[in-house]
Amino acid sequence: CASTSPSFSPSKSPSFSPSKRPTPVPTEAPIRSGTGTTFCNATAAERIFRLELTYEDASRTSWKLNEFDITSETFVDFEASGASVQRTQRICVPPGTYEIIISDSSATGMGGGSYAGNFRGGQVFAYESDPNDLNWGEKRHIFCYGECASTSPSLSPSSPLTELPSTLPSVSPSTEPTPLPSVSPSSQPSPSPSDIPSNEPSHRPSLFPSQIPSLDPSVEPTPSPTQIIELPLPGGQQDAEIDDELNVPSCSTASSSCSTGGLVAGRGKLGPEEGSEQNAPNSLDGCTDSDAGNYNISESIEAITVSSKTPGNMREGDSVTVTATVICWYTGANDTADFYYTTIVGQNLVQWVFIDSVDCSGVGSVGKKQQLSVTYSLPKGRRHAVRVNFSYRVGDRVESSSCVESTGENEFYNDVDDLVFAVEENTEELLI
Incomplete structure (x- = not known):
């Protein structure tokens, strides 16, 4: 030990090497400790550490004791011994953290030997050879006496790694990732991925974009950006109301x-509401309906719907679908719906443009509703109207017509209804 005052009695066995780190305070008075006569520094609160070695061949076994240095944050040599016949080594150590290394130069693991480290009052580590673990070249143990001197962990793992992990987390994370991910996320992610992926999203995006865009921007954008199509907000479905000026159903926005x-359910004087169609005939130009037949058996238009084929509000140039819900008579073999549109909306000023005719066939039962549809592109204009002329085609009624009037000789059971609706302006050049 580093005592500057001589001992009162010589030690029983000389030291094999001088102390590498003298104590800062000289010994004031010798004290007796341990089983032998050894003197430690009472002021520095040194204690005797005893290493007991049992081995077959002294020439191949050595040990080294390292102390943790706060300044360099590394273990530094404190005491060492080469091959020795001594089976018990005693050394005075001040409070601190120590690492002892037992080495076997032939790497055969002491050949059935054992060793233990002790302070007075308790053992701090021990090893006894195992038949299944005979061959080793080096064993390391870390122990602490008093208030350990380490205030922060080392910045790199010990080499070789200790057999058991620490029970306390590191104050500063290691610069290298662990082989397996921890149960809790690190305060700072490692630069290298773990061998086993976590269940949480990665901090860095992959090189390929996700199929579903995230709600938050990526920390680093991908080489191929996610394709997001910006769509106008749809206005949803609107239910028409009777326009007092036009006397037809209309959607104003x-x-x-x-x-x-x-x-428009029913036809003329035939209908579900008090036996007639509401606001009959529901036409912009005064075209009238036939009153012949019976409601829910003879021909009638029950509803008209116009809808955009693309997301968002209907606008100029868009493709729209016009659907008429009708009641066909019997098999419907001779019932036809003629579809028209116009952008000139006003009483007695309408110019209808023919879209197409659709037959009401294959119904197979009296009073069964069927939906007939056509598609067209909206021309320029902010206010549009569509017309459905539904009638029984016999005799002189063979051609499409925007308005059919029954006579005494030719009863066509005709029903005509119009629907006015608004569309958004399209500032792009239209193809029509």
């Missing part, structure tokens, strides 16, 4: 679809 609902 642009929407994704416009429907008459039950406003």
Whole structure:
């Protein structure tokens, strides 16, 4: 030990090497400790550490004791011994953290030997050879006496790694990732990925974009950005109301679809509401309906709906679908719906443009509703109207017509209904 005062009695066995780190305070008075006569520094609170070695061949076994240095944050040599016949080594150590290394130069693991480290009052580590673990070249143990001198962990793992992990987390994380991910996320992610992926999203995006865009921007953008199509907000479906000036169902603002609902159900004097169609004949130009037949058996238009084929509100140039819900008579073999549109909306000033005719066939039962549809592109204009002329085609009624009037000789059971709706302006050049 580093005592500057001589001992009162010599030690029983000389030291094999001088102390590498003298104590800062000289010994004031010798004290007796341990089983032998050894003197430690009472002021520095040194204690005797005893290493007991049992081995077959002294020439191949050595040991080294390291102390943790706060300044360099590393273990530094404190005491060492080469091959020795001594089976018990005693050394005075001040409070601190120590690492002892037992080495076997032939790497055969002491050949059935054992060793233990002790302070007075308790053992701090021990090893006894195991038949299944005979061959080793080096064993390391870390122990502490008093208030350990380490205030922060080392910045790199010990080499070789200790057999058991620490029970306390590191104050500063290691610069290298662990082989297996921890149960709790690190305060700072490692630069290298773990061998086993975590269940949580990664901090760095992959090189390929996700199929579903995230709600938050990526920390680092991907080489291929996610394709997001910006769509206008749809106005949803609108239910038409009777326009007091035009006397037809109308949707006053642009929407994704416009429907008459039950406003046009029935035909002329035939209908569900008090035996007639509401606001009959529901036509812009005064075209009238036939009153012949019976409601829910003979021909009638029950509803008209116009809807956009693309997301968002209907606008100029968009493709729209016009659907007429009708009641066909019997098999419907001779019932036809003629579809028209116009952008000139006003009483007695309408110019209808023919879209197409659709037959009401294959119904197979009296009073069964069927939906007939056509598609067209909206021309320029902010206010549009569609017409459905539904009638029984016999005799002189063979051609499409925007208005059919029954006579005594030719009863066509005709029903005509119009629907006015608004569309959004399209500032792009239209193809029509």
